[in-house]
Amino acid sequence: MANQLSFFTDAGQSAGLPKELLEYIPAVFSGQESALYLQRFIDTIPWEQTPIMMYGKPMLTPRLTAWFGDTGKSYAYTGNRFNPYPWTDDLIAIKKRLEPLAGVVYNSVLLNYYRDGNDSVAWHADDEQELGPQPHIASVSFGQVRRFDIRNKADHQQKYAIKLENGSLLLMKGSLQHEWEHRIPKSTTPMGARINLTFRVIK
Numbered sequence: 001m002a003n004q005l006s007f008f009t010d011a012g013q014s015a016g017l018p019k020e021l022l023e024y025i026p027a028v029f030s031g032q033e034s035a036l037y038l039q040r041f042i043d044t045i046p047w048e049q050t051p052i053m054m055y056g057k058p059m060l061t062p063r064l065t066a067w068f069g070d071t072g073k074s075y076a077y078t079g080n081r082f083n084p085y086p087w088t089d090d091l092i093a094i095k096k097r098l099e100p101l102a103g104v105v106y107n108s109v110l111l112n113y114y115r116d117g118n119d120s121v122a123w124h125a126d127d128e129q130e131l132g133p134q135p136h137i138a139s140v141s142f143g144q145v146r147r148f149d150i151r152n153k154a155d156h157q158q159k160y161a162i163k164l165e166n167g168s169l170l171l172m173k174g175s176l177q178h179e180w181e182h183r184i185p186k187s188t189t190p191m192g193a194r195i196n197l198t199f200r201v202i203k
């Protein structure tokens with residue numbers, strides 16, 4: 001892919017899109033903490049597979065999800081409306097670690113569980129109205145490193161790829177959700193489990 005730039009080098013330094021839109025912070029959580037959260041979330045979160053329409057056909061999301069957050073902050077997603085589960089101690093502890101780094105107080109979190117390389121999230125932008133004009137999303141990764149692709153909505157040739165490492169934090173902000181879309185592609189090489197948490201502010 002000639003136009004596929006590496007957004008972050010292997011050494012972890014950032015390059016490419018401006019910091020106002022995207023910031024990657026590796027090792028916010030230690031390997032030990034990340035392994036503990038990964039297993040505990042796999043075992044205890046009430047995971048669901050949500051019905052969606054894909055290319056006009058009814059399907060289930062190719063990953064498992066669960067919503068948590070402040071009561072009363074319901075969220076419309078994939079044509080469904082969700083009421084969040086109440087915060088758990090683990091989720092509050094993670095949220096408290098991120099908020100000083102992000103400078104934002106979050107009121108909800110969507111958890112994604114990618115069981116293997118066959119699980120994925122298709123191209124989309126998190127630009128729902130209830131996230132406000134400049135959605136601020138903090139995305140935490142535990143477990144298997146997966147590739148995160150970004151492409152410009154108006155010009156699909158402008159694209160970047162980031163490796164989301166175990167224990168890392170990716171901040172998405174500014175006009176990113178309006179001008180760019182993102183995905184986690186399926187992988188043909190065998191992949192282990194990954195849990196992703198996207199903390200959000202629902203207005």
Ligand SMILES: O=C(O)CCC(=O)C(=O)O
Nearest residue numbers: 110112121126184196198
């Ligand atoms: O798993 C990820 O890193 C991305 C998840 C995502 O894009 C979302 O939940 O909106």
Ligand SMILES: [Fe+2]
Nearest residue numbers: 124125126182
């Ligand atoms: Fe997203």
